Amino acid sequence: MTSRFPRSARVRARSDFDRIFEHGRRQATPRLAVHWHATATPARLGLAVSRKVDPRAVGRNRIKRALREIFRHWRTQLADGDYVVVVRPSAREATREQLERHFLDVLRRLGALAALPGSMVPGTMPPAPDASATGSSSSGAGLASIGPDPTSP
Template sequence: MSENSFSRELRLLTPTHFENVFQNAIPSVSPQLTILARPNNLDHPRLGITLSKKRVKQANQRNRLKRLIRESFRHNQHDLPNTDIVVVGKTGLDTLTNEQVSLLLKKLWKKLSRRCAQSQSG
């Protein structure tokens, strides 16, 4: 159970952490989500989520989407490179079903891993 937990050390906690990711980030983009990553000096990835009220109007939808993103991250964290990751929601994300969001995230995690590997080798 604990190896798939989402403990405090797996989160981006301060605005400075988020700003560091936004500067010089490696993107993984879809029409509904943008995932930005930046290598960190830790031995595990960390996650931050931004879903604005402007993009996802209802609080219950924002909460549902955050839960899905955290869940997906928990299950895929061991396949991700050691990076700080920020998931940014876009307009239309709240119209997707849970299954669609999960599939989209799985695809974006793979894309992100590939791009991070390419940037480190090249």
């Protein structure tokens, strides 16, 4: 699959939107909501950006361009199915990077995008240090060797 965004990768028909809204799973952030209906076809994207988001067409089109580019970039790593992104008014002030962060967060929560290596889900603790990195195989002795001793001069 190439990284292009062909016509076949777009959800365009009203009946498709209705089916995705009715049967799909939904996750949201304050800036956008994503409806995902798993199918056997490669990932397709539909966008819903109303005038409530931005009354000016240029603002709505900026958001749509950014989301299409993000989707095009990540499409090969997404689970098969149809995705509809419903943009909320708070997205009006968002940068492209913020939109991407929200979009990827929602996709991970839906299970449509695996967590990237080295990335952490917000609100989780950092991974425990590897026992081989501390130089000790016992769990208690390795803790004493982490960092300098606060009582030494």
